[in-house]
Amino acid sequence: MPVKMRLQRHGSKKRPFYFIVVADARAPRDGKFIQKIGTYNPLTVPATVQLDRQKALEWLHKGAQPTDTVRRILSYKGVLYLKHLLRGVKLGLFDDATAMEKFQKWHSEHEATINKRQQENRKARQAQRRPPFVRRTPAPAPEKRDDAAEA
Template identity: 80%
Template sequence: MPVKIRLQRHGSKKRPFYFIVVADARSPRDGKFIQKLGTYNPLTVPATIQLDRQKALDWLHKGAQPTDTVRKILSFKGVLYLKHLLRGVKLGLFDETAAMEKFQAWHSEHETQIKKKQEEHARDRRVRRAPIRNGGGE
């Protein structure tokens, strides 16, 4: 049975909200699924992603194939990087503690970048919504 990790659309028209699910590749987009891994809301800046990393990693190890969009989401959340590091552990390139240290360093840097992007977006929104005041004299 071919298994995919894909998005399942919810939400109303022009207001998408997605569940990240593991489903049989032959089932319809919004049909039956095996397990729910998280949620994805593309309307926020940056997009809000709630994901159970361990479940996603387990399914990737079992051979589930992510769709293109889900692959980008897993990459953004670091699941694919963690899988890469664990493969290095399996091959004996380094031990598991070194792999987790590398992942934690990457994760902390990634979180600071996300916070920076959120602050920039909030500042831009404040600037756009601020009333334009006439300097006078004209």
């Protein structure tokens, strides 16, 4: 049975929200699935992804094929990098502790990049907002000069 990791659409019209699921390739897009491994909300900046790394890694080792979008999400969350590192451990290139150390280093750098992107987005949105409405008082009328009174 061919197994795929793919997105299952939820949410209303023009407001998508996705579940990341493992399903039989022959099942319909929003139909029956084997296991739910996460969620994906593309409407936030950057997109919000919640993923169970262990379950995703197990399914990849079992041979589940991710769709293009899910492959991109797995790469973003570091699952594919972790799979790559664990293959290096299996081949004897380095030990498990070194692999986890490399992954933790990558993960901390990645989190810093995401936080920086969120801060920049927040600043850009703040700059685009109009300043609050300020009521201006009318300018005082100019004083009338009486030329006859001065002479």
